[in-house]
Amino acid sequence: MLAVTKRIVCGAAVTALAVGLAGCSGAGSPEPKDKTNAESEDGSHGAKKGAGPAKSAVRLIGDGSTAYTGAQPGVLKPERLKPGQKPPQFVVFSWDGAGEDSQKLFSHFREVGKKYDAKMTYFLSGVYLLPKDKSKQYSPPQHAVGRSDIGFNDTEGIRNTLRELRGAWQDGNEIGTHFNGHFCGANGGVGSWSVEEWQSEISQAKAFVKNWKTNTGLTAEAPLPFDYEKELVGARTPCLEGQKNMMLAAKPMGFRYDSSGVGTQVWPKKTEGMWDIPLQLVPVPGRQFETLSMDYNFMFNQSKTVNGDPSQHEYWGNQMRDGLIQAFGRAYDGNRAPLIIGNHFESWNGGTYMRAVEETIKTVCVKDGVRCVTFKELADWLDAQDPETLERLRGLAVGQKPKGGWQSYLTAPKAPASPTAPAAPAGPEASDSSAAPDSATVPDADPGAGSE
Structure with a gap:
């Protein structure tokens, strides 16, 4: 069992439409989609599966905790949209603090992903690979050496988490x-x-990922099959706090994206030279506000506790599922902005949010033109696009269909700038002015407002 003390320690994340704290740490199976048709009709061949891993010998790295084993299998190959081509509908399911404990949710959702062709991003907490008796190896900023608000792990938890990461x-x-x-x-x-x-x-x-064999003594265990120094390209911060300074630190260290912001369902842009792909405001069916697309935020707005009224568990899970599916629908039939969903491997309120996520996966990932991808795959696809195409996509509001259809919208000549209009600022800073606010800086709102 994963021997960590999981505490809800979250900062407030509220906007005019979102109320609640920032994220902490169905029946029957639909028929599979016809991907060949989806590619020809919806332009979803903007991302195709790669040819699989290159054949090469395993090359151990460092103490053998990680290894180079060739190109990663099963990833999508990014391709540039053709002129006037309808973009794919991307959906990203992500998990904060991913680890395998006695609930076995990591392994469960791996199987769900394989069943419904859904790739996901697992945000690993480094201390989940650090045993408690080696806690002094962690020197957290502004805290005593060996302290962690989510504890550390034990041998069984580390071994099980390693298995799932591989x-x-x-x-x-x-x-x-x-x-x-x-x-x-x-x-x-x-x-x-x-x-x-x-x-x-x-x-x-x-370091905790690259040196787990030294730290745990589990030298007989197989290495993680990737070079983490190169594999690690993105993150989500605890409680969605501290994004700006984290990005300033992370970009020179090889990071390409961050998902710590608070945003809406529009196409992402770059901030500090990285793709800024925030969690998004999504409907809460039956309520007059929207909340962030994360299990924790639905839980907070519904019960404010992980052990709420059992008679409401089914309703709460259905509300989250329906809200996510509504959010998907307005993008799928509208601006095609990627839908970003965050979760935790937790059985809050009887596990109803895990059911909601699974039912959302099996509903949306099988539809024509849909690609359930990782953040890394989404960043690859964004990098492959023509900058003018991305600018036009970002011009569409939440749920907005392109006027005249995709063919017209993405091929019409760009309107000339007004001769009296001031020149646009040059450099990367020009695209950063509308960055989603850091949840820690949203002012003067009641984190309980709008909650029952």
């Missing part, structure tokens, strides 16, 4: 990071960390 990568999934000690809020929370402190935290998160 399998997840070999299935074509992504291993990102949720960093280490999960410190939130005041008194040393990640929102107060400097760039240099984030650099230390990132380096330690990498």
Whole structure:
């Protein structure tokens, strides 16, 4: 069993439409989609499956905790949209603090992903590969050496988590990071960390993955089948706090995207030279506000506790599922912006949110033109596109269909700038002005407002 003390330690994340705390740490199977038709009709050949792993000998790295085993199997090959081509509908399912404990949710959702052709991003907490008796190896910023707000692991938990990480990568999934000690809020929370402190935290998160054999003594275990120094390209911060300084630290360390922001269902842009792909505001059916696309936020707005009224469990799970599916529908039939969903391997309120996520996967990932992908695959696809095409996609509001259809919208000549209009600012800063707010900086709102 994963021997970590899982505490809900979250900072407030509220906007005019979203109420609740930031994320912490169905019947029958639909027929599979016809992907050949989907590609020809919906332009979803903008991403195709690669040819699989290159044949090569295993090359151990460092102490043998990780290894180079060739190209990752099962990943999508990014291709540029053709002029006027309808973009694929991307959906990203992601998991914060991914580890395998007695609930066996990591292994369960790996199987769900394989069944419904859904690749996912698993944000690993580095301390899940660090045994408690080696806790002093962790020196968290602004906290005592050996402290972690989510504890550490035991031998069985580490061995089980390693098994799932190996399998997840070999299935074509992504291993990102949720960093280490999960410190939130005041008194040393990640929102107060400097760039240099984030650099230390990132380096330690990498080290715990790259040196688990030395730290655990499990030398007979097989290595993780990837070079984590190259594999790690993205993250989500604890409680969605501290995004700006984290990104400033992470970009020079090889990161390509971040998913710690609060945003809406529009096409992503770059901030600090990285793809800024935030969690999104989605409907809460039957309520007059939207909340973030994460299990924790639905739970907070429904019960404010992980052990709410059992008679409401089914209703709450259905509400989350229906809200996510409504969010999917307005993108799928509208601007085709990627839908970003975050979760935790937790059985809050009787496991109703895990059921909601699974039912969402089996509903949306089988539809024509849909690609359930990792953040890394989405970033690859975005990088492959013509910048003018991405600019036009970002011009569509939540749920907005392109005027005149996709063919017309993505091929019409670009309107000339007004001769009296001031020149647009040059450089990458020009595209960063509408960055989603960091959840830690949203001012003066009641985190319980709008909740029953």
